[in-house]
Amino acid sequence: MIEEASQFVLVIVWALILAYFLGGYLTRLITGRPRMFETFLSRIERPVFRIMGIDPTRSMTWKEYLFALLSMNALVGVFSFVVLLAQGVLPLNPTGVPGTSPDLAFHTATSFATNTDLQHYAGEASLSLFSQLSLMVPMFIAPGTAIAAGIAFIRALPTSTGKIGNFYADLTRVVLTILLPVSIVVAILLNSQGVPQTLNGLLTTGSFEGASQTIPIGPVASWESIKMFGQNGGGFFGANSAHPFENPNGFTNLLEVIFLLAVPLAFPIAYGKVLGRGRGLAFLAVILVSFFLLFGFALLGGGAPIGQETRFQGFGSLLFQQSSIGANTGATNALLESLSHRATTSLFVLMFIQAVPGGAGAGFMTLVIYAILTLFLVGLIVGKTPEFIGIKISPRQVRLAVITFLVHPVLILIPTAIAFVYGHVQGILGTPTTPFGYTQALYEFTSAAANNGSDFLGTLANTPFWNIATGLVMVLGRYVPIGLMLAIAGEFSTQGARGTPEPIRTDGLPFTVTLFGLTFLLSALAFLPFLVIGPFVR
């Protein structure tokens, strides 16, 4: 008990320490004030800007920013799609795997481009080393995109110029100065713990029985580091972080948890540094308290999952799952099937809310959406039109926030219903549908819509319907909210924050409690029935 509690505290404290420094750095990127080692950093960035033909000082409107973001992501998606289709004829293919089916290529390409990393394949069996290496491009660009959008979002709040920054500059800086260096450090740490890092695809070794066996390996440490730090979550191997090469021991388990929480937690801190410490603390408090409560709820169902990995114990498994799914990373270090129904429910709720803490950048923006909805639902009660950071919330912003909120249940519930009506669930899980089968189908779309990536179905879902349906859900679940949130930011960016306190101060205890309550209430209202007939029944 004590050991478990100290593990938990250790992880949170370290994640917060990392988040604090990252938050400070994000603040510099947001405000454009000189960073530590500014001359050195800009010397690295300048050639990249020159090659890409970017003027980093040219600030964009939200529409230009969104357009740049979408085109960049489309480019990366198409690149992955082509590589996967053609991997059979491309180099670095030691196991001689053929190109994937077009629908799987579509699914995987969108999955990685949207930072979801839902995998309907097992990496070691279906992908060449070249494909695995190529997928690391979206693994940097996808989190970089969300972090850049989050940066632009916060930047838009205090300005009144209508310009929210340069997407290419933001993305380049995030990738070059945050994602790459930290990933390298983490990769070295993981490598020191026995995570392989090699371009040889196969390891031939003697088995315990004396025969020889071939074990697929590869650049796992570098994959793993950006998988966690960038909230990607897709495994190099089909078993994901339950595979000993991805996550060899208790230390790497905690290390990975700390790094996957770092950037999401850095966002409220950066927001606090730009717009007032109290405001940042309020968001951070909502995130941490929700996270603790959901984790506690999961533990109540019996911490130890059946079939747990003995390397991590029940607690370590649960902590990993909870953090990974809470941060929309989606990496798993134990089979989801082995979790208690409370733990499963807790994971569902994390993906329904998507903001405690949610993926880097995206999670924070989602929390702001909840804040706007909360302010408008209850804010009139003080007798004044609600304001966020001192700016009156306009009808347009409310409309955008409502649609953003609406997108999530629509993208989960309607496709799930369609999958049942047209027999695609029954097609892979058999008839009659059990509550557990239903839970798996619901989870698949929830994970896709939340850009999470964890799933029950795995390779079972490698059918055209599931590949295309979840692929579309991932694309819509990613870019529609980002577009809407940037539009909200665009509206804020023309007004400029006022120093005056809001009618309902967004930095006090009353607001924090209300935001917490309404975040859960709104999610519960939309999803409770679906939990009751599924995960509850097990």
Add this chain to the structure above:
Amino acid sequence: MNLLRTHAKNGPRPDYRRALLDSLVKLNPLYLGKDSPVMLVVEAGFALVLAMGLAPGAFAGLVNQARWFYFVIAGILLLTVWFSTLSEAVSEAQGRARVDALRTLEKDVPARKIVGHSEVIVPSRHLDPGDVVRVNAGEFIPRDGVIKEGKAYIDESMMTGESIPSYKESGGHVIGGTKVATDSILVTIVAEAGKSYLDQMISLVENAKRPKSASEVSLTILLVGLTAIFLVVCSAFLFLADHLGLLIDLAILISLLVALMPTTIGGLLPAIGVAGIARVGEANVVAKSGKAVEAAGDVDILILDKTGTITEGQRTVKEFVPLKGYTKEEVGQAAYLASIYDQTPEGRSIIEVSKENGWVLPLTPRLLAGKSIDFSAENRVSGVELFVPRPGTLGIQELPTAPPEAAESRIWRLLLDLEVSARPAKVLKGAVDAILDLSPEVNEAELLWQAQEISKTGGTPIAVAVDRLVVGLINLRDNLKPHIREKLDAVRATGIKTVMVTGDAELTARVIAQEAGIDEVMAGAKPADKLVRVELEQKRGHVVGVEGDGTNDAPALAKADVGIAMNSGTSAAREAANMVDLDSDPAKILKVVEVGKQLLMTRGAITTFSVTNDIAKYFTLFPAVIPGNPAARLLDVMQLHSPVTAVLATMIFNAAIIPALIPLSLKGVKFRAEPMERTFVRNMAIYGLGGAVLPFLAIKAIDLLLALVIG
């Protein structure tokens, strides 16, 4: 009687029969679709459930209850919609009652039109601007105009509710439909037929059809959004449950949908808005739109005139301050002489105080024959210019004798000297610098110092001079209006900043501001400065409230988010403003702000209530949606009698809460002067937590009753 106070005993009764009829007409789905999308969905639910009752066969697999159940549910759903249309119709009826009341004033009366030298009786509708009419005591003023000749007491109670007739004299504005109480006046008509003040008011009240304000639009979007989510949730659930082999009754699922939808706030939203306009009406303020009332709730800066709003506007003598070499008595005597022709309240106050103290000198012939110098913005002094006799025509005649105690007065001796010399001279009082310009032979430093001392106490220093000799100063003091301090403290408690505009000097203004509890002062301000200030604050993102009465206030009134014109003010001011205060009480703006806040608070409170209600409804209804399912037992903390009573109880509560909250929507949530944070916490406790708890208790109680009835 006050026609704008609908609740007044003798006031017009709203036409409730028509309201009832309207509420039924409003059930038309086309109308609902435009006005109340939430209720449209409820009505669609009603149609569907009714169809299930009529033709259960068409809904095979989705109908599991006895037929009466569907009819009852359909009835409750229709009732829910009707309660909402009724609340809107009732509040509209109240608004109409006020218009009708105003209409009765707008009658055609015979007018005595002056043609040449005789009076011709013509119907008032035939009058044109420029016509002159005579109005005798007991007659109605045919249309808006200006008094050309005469003075009279005018009974304006039908407009303002003020029962004491107001005194008006030539140059004063009179309003058509009011009645001359005494005397007889000549009135020049200024308004065209159909464009009188009364007409404007009627069209204002009538057209208070309320273009939706930003916050109402936002709230509607939110409610539609929530409705859309629950529609998706319930229809997806229907499909999924079917595949899981759960037995779903469509009527119960529709009940869940309606219960979760924000029907309470959706149903009361129109009524709350109409009620806001009615409530400023009760305060005797005509709001040109509901928008302005709401904007009043958002005001964070109030720009107030000093005179009339914060102070009584009648300056009275606090004391006489002599300069070196003179006595108080002599200053009093000089001030008295300078004020003999002064009809302003200040002048009368000076005369009064001098008389009380016996500091009165007899008037000399030159004074008696003197000419009044009236105060004007250019000269900024007033007093008497002594009569200058033509040389030789006026020798020393019999001079009045001064009372023995005044015989020693230097002022008296000065007067005597002037009488003898017959040279031009003046007795003046006025602004210190103006007097200084006219009387160079004074100890300037002393005068300015004394003036400053007076300013420091919040008084206005008025210098008194007799023939270029400055005798001393009058400390004129404007008294604070009763209770203004409490009112302003209340305003400030809610986070509103107050700015006082005054032509007074900085020092004087500051003292008054401090006494009244004003945050900031614009001293030495010209009328145009008001507009500049309004624009500046708006640029900073503030919502600005302004009151005013003069034509030069009109631009600021028009520019401000909330502009309240005094009814006694010029028509330019009244036109520019978005509200008119019939009582002409400038402090009324504080009341309007309160009503605006109440309006928004009521909306927020009922929305919060509506949303937190849903928690209980899930617990009461959802087990009934999936009866027998093991998971349902998990949620069934309420232990209601049966699924049927659970659904009925929840739906009855859901419908009944709308009429139950009509009084709150019409009256508004209580406003308290306190920091908004405290309002937030308290109202969240009442309407948020209350909204979460109340339905549990109420639904359980209804369920127990139903269990007795149904058995």
